[in-house]
Amino acid sequence: MRVTVPDHPLIAHKLTYLRKKDTDSPTFRRLAEELVTLLAYEATREVRCEPFDITTPVGPTTGLKLSTPKPLVVPILRAGLGMLEGMVRLLPTAEVGFLGMLRNEETLEAVTYANRLPDDLSGRQCYVIDPMLATGGTLAMSIRYLVERGADDITAVTLIAAPEGIDALERDLGGLDVPIRLVTGAIDEKLDANGYIVPGLGDAGDRLYGIV
Numbered sequence: 001m002r003v004t005v006p007d008h009p010l011i012a013h014k015l016t017y018l019r020k021k022d023t024d025s026p027t028f029r030r031l032a033e034e035l036v037t038l039l040a041y042e043a044t045r046e047v048r049c050e051p052f053d054i055t056t057p058v059g060p061t062t063g064l065k066l067s068t069p070k071p072l073v074v075p076i077l078r079a080g081l082g083m084l085e086g087m088v089r090l091l092p093t094a095e096v097g098f099l100g101m102l103r104n105e106e107t108l109e110a111v112t113y114a115n116r117l118p119d120d121l122s123g124r125q126c127y128v129i130d131p132m133l134a135t136g137g138t139l140a141m142s143i144r145y146l147v148e149r150g151a152d153d154i155t156a157v158t159l160i161a162a163p164e165g166i167d168a169l170e171r172d173l174g175g176l177d178v179p180i181r182l183v184t185g186a187i188d189e190k191l192d193a194n195g196y197i198v199p200g201l202g203d204a205g206d207r208l209y210g211i212v
């Protein structure tokens, strides 16, 4: 797995305000959307394109356009929904599949409660979006679903990742014959005893949408 942490002062500034505990939900939602746009610029660096003949007011030329099959963006509900708008704005031809996953707060194991993905993902580039990569259980399971359906190129985009989660993904997904990339706004220090990222930002889903 290739891991990229884009080094940009705007990412650092927006992440700092996102982490701050008194940042309210409307501001948190706006920052999450802005951050994903900045991260998506890096995450889509290898998006597939094909030549496209056009005519400008001055004459003919050949440019590029996003290829088919269309890229698939997969937000992991709930918190991943907070990154969806920013991602599809940058990737206009993308289709969207949904995975609902909830981490059991005692065992820290992910449980899937919704799965609305195309059956056949052969030849498709997929972008999985979820703000937090903690133990890595959620992301590992979602990447496996995509590979089982034929996805041949996967990029995960997170706002914050824990070193333990990155190690777990390397271990769990190392045997897959599909290129996997991770683009994250930051790699934090560690996980605490409850599986929360330190310093992190708390529970991303709750901060976006309230406590359920």
Ligand SMILES: O=P(O)(O)OC[C@H]1O[C@H](OP(=O)(O)OP(=O)(O)O)[C@H](O)[C@@H]1O
Pocket (backbone or CB within 6 Å): 076, 077, 078, 079, 080, 101, 102, 103, 104, 108, 110, 130, 131, 132, 133, 134, 135, 136, 137, 138, 139, 165, 195, 203, 204, 205, 206
């Ligand atoms: O790497 P892991 O240890 O698996 O944890 C990360 C997951 O935990 C959070 O979701 P949560 O389960 O809180 O669901 P929510 O989005 O509905 O709040 C987060 O958005 C990830 O999906």
Ligand SMILES: O=c1cc[nH]c(=O)[nH]1
Pocket (backbone or CB within 6 Å): 079, 132, 134, 195, 196, 197, 198, 200, 201, 202, 203, 204, 205
């Ligand atoms: O720190 C964490 C860990 C898992 N899920 C979150 O929302 N935050």
Ligand SMILES: [Mg+2]
Pocket (backbone or CB within 6 Å): 079, 203, 204, 205, 206
């Ligand atoms: Mg949550």
